[in-house]
Amino acid sequence: MSLLPYAVTVWLFVIGLYGIATSRNLIHMVTCLSVVQSSTYVLLLSVGFRRNATAPIFLDVPVGTRAVDPVVSALALTDVVVGATVAALLLALAVQVHKRLVTLDPGGAPGPAGLTCVSCPRSRSPSPCSSLPPWWAAARSSGGGQPTRSRSPPQPP
Amino acid sequence: MSPGTRRWVFLVAAAGFAALMLWGLSGLPPFGEYRGPYGDVLNAVAVGERRATNVVAAVTFDYRGVDTMGEEFILFAAVIGTAILLRAQRDEEEQDPSETVEGRSAPPTSSAVRVLGLALLGPIVLFGIYVVAHGHLSPGGGFQGGVVLATGALLVFLSGEYVTLRRVEPADLIDAAESAGAAGYVVIGLAGLLAGGAFLDNLLPLGEPGALVSAGTMPLINLAVGLEVAGGFVLLLTEFLEQTLVLRRRTVAA
Numbered sequence: 001m002s003l004l005p006y007a008v009t010v011w012l013f014v015i016g017l018y019g020i021a022t023s024r025n026l027i028h029m030v031t032c033l034s035v036v037q038s039s040t041y042v043l044l045l046s047v048g049f050r051r052n053a054t055a056p057i058f059l060d061v062p063v064g065t066r067a068v069d070p071v072v073s074a075l076a077l078t079d080v081v082v083g084a085t086v087a088a089l090l091l092a093l094a095v096q097v098h099k100r101l102v103t104l105d106p107g108g109a110p111g112p113a114g115l116t117c118v119s120c121p122r123s124r125s126p127s128p129c130s131s132l133p134p135w136w137a138a139a140r141s142s143g144g145g146q147p148t149r150s151r152s153p154p155q156p157p
Numbered sequence: 158m159s160p161g162t163r164r165w166v167f168l169v170a171a172a173g174f175a176a177l178m179l180w181g182l183s184g185l186p187p188f189g190e191y192r193g194p195y196g197d198v199l200n201a202v203a204v205g206e207r208r209a210t211n212v213v214a215a216v217t218f219d220y221r222g223v224d225t226m227g228e229e230f231i232l233f234a235a236v237i238g239t240a241i242l243l244r245a246q247r248d249e250e251e252q253d254p255s256e257t258v259e260g261r262s263a264p265p266t267s268s269a270v271r272v273l274g275l276a277l278l279g280p281i282v283l284f285g286i287y288v289v290a291h292g293h294l295s296p297g298g299g300f301q302g303g304v305v306l307a308t309g310a311l312l313v314f315l316s317g318e319y320v321t322l323r324r325v326e327p328a329d330l331i332d333a334a335e336s337a338g339a340a341g342y343v344v345i346g347l348a349g350l351l352a353g354g355a356f357l358d359n360l361l362p363l364g365e366p367g368a369l370v371s372a373g374t375m376p377l378i379n380l381a382v383g384l385e386v387a388g389g390f391v392l393l394l395t396e397f398l399e400q401t402l403v404l405r406r407r408t409v410a411a
Contacts, residue, residue, distance in 0.1 A: 002189065006182035014175045021167040022160070043182070048196060051189035056200050056212040059295055059367060063204045067212070069196030070203075074216040078228040081300045081386060085235040088393045092242040095400060099246070 005046035012039035026094040026104045030087055037083050041076045048072035208363040209293040209372035217298065218378045222357040226342050229385055233339045236389040243396045266316065274316025282309045289383035293372040299379040303386025310391045314398065328395070331388050338385025345374050345381065 012035055019032030048069030054061060056070035098104050186192045199220065200212055209215040217225050285306035292298030314322045349358030357374075364371035 002187035003179075003183055005188050006179060006185070009182065010175050010179045013178065014171050017171060018167065022164055046188055047185060048191055048193075049189055050191040053191075055296065056196070057210060057296060058200075058204050058212070059210040063201065067196075067200045069191055069193060070199055070212040070216050071195050071221075073213045074221060077213065077298075077300055078217060078225055081304060082228050082232045082235070084304075085232050085239070085389060085393065088397075089235045089239045089242070092239040092396070095397075096242055 005042060005049075009039045009043040009046070012036070012042060024105050024107065026097060026106060027091065029106065030090045030094065033090070034083065034087055037079075041080070044072040044076050204366050207359065207372055207375070208366045209375055210366050211293055211295060211298070213296075214293045214298050214375060214379070215372070218293075218375045218382075219357075219359055219372075222346070222378070225382075226346065226357075229339060229342055229382060232389055233335070233385065236335065236392055239393055240396050243400050271316045274312045278309055278312050278316075281312060282306060285309065285383075285387070289379055290369065290376065292379040292383075293375040294367060294369070299382025299384075300386055302379075303383045304390060306383065306387035307390030307394070310394055314394070322395070322398070331391050331395070333388075334384045335388030335392060338381045338383070338388060341381030341384070342378060345377055348374075 016032045016034075016036035016039065019035065020029055023029040023032060048071065050066065050068050053066040053068050056067040056073070058065065058067075094104060199216060203212045203215040203220075204210060207215045207219055209219070285302050285308075287302075288297035288305055289299055289302030292302065310322065346357040349360055350356055352358065352360045354360060359373040359375070361373040361377075363373050370376070
């Protein structure tokens, strides 16, 4: 029973990594990264936990009352807020990737047919935007339209 | 490597990693039996030394103040980075913020959401200010209160339209709040140096534990962080809304 919080930590960390490794969508990938991150909160708070103890706030209980470790709470609280803004930064990258490549798949597979680019709502085709770098268009057409996940990253000329 | 092979390679590696990690963590003290000295020392001395009844806040904004400044600048950098990434690209232009995309109009906001959103706006803002101001006394502080304050802007968007949000939320003021929050933290730190002490030295009178004005510089740092976090989150919200509602690819004239 005393191993349960640590088992939860390992589970969250590994299942998040599994999501990242097998992800087919960048937004899903950012969410998986948040799952990995949340495993650190579980670990921190369970390291500092103490049975039958109160929060380390001595406003209405006298100093000396059994309390949990305040250091790990301080570490977790700043990271929750900072982690949210870092997730926003990654999502902004995903927005730009979708604008340029019309796909959110990290392997480069085209999105579902008829999917429109957010910034060009009039085009109904899943073809890439015209402002794509030439190496990307070449790499896409060489795949014969099949989604390939093994392609080595194309070198810019 | 096909997706199937990729998955199997990952699963084998992850199984080994999970076993090692669990083995390592099981060497920690059993759950619920905290033994470390630091938490106990801080719980014993923080109220007497810093007159802050919230020991977590004393750790965040005083004992660990320099670390928190670093964290605050990570937040600042992430918000600025998002704003830069989401600015109008060369082939885009800003258009009238219309709530409808061609062929996909959003249903109008119901009166229930409108009324409830506006009714909650005042209490939410008040609660946010309360959480920021009492950070050194009770659970809360600049980080939590800042996020609560930023939800006020979200309520305005939910109960009105994007145009309303732009009207009540001056962009310059939000930018100024974010920068003032980030700079304020550093200024409070430098004041310690100027007074002849260390960086982030708690130099103001400490007062009585439990009083609203107590714990020296802690309430000021809380205020700076609250401004920074609230400004940052509202800025993120506006950037993402602008992305979907205002920016359009420049159409080539046929």
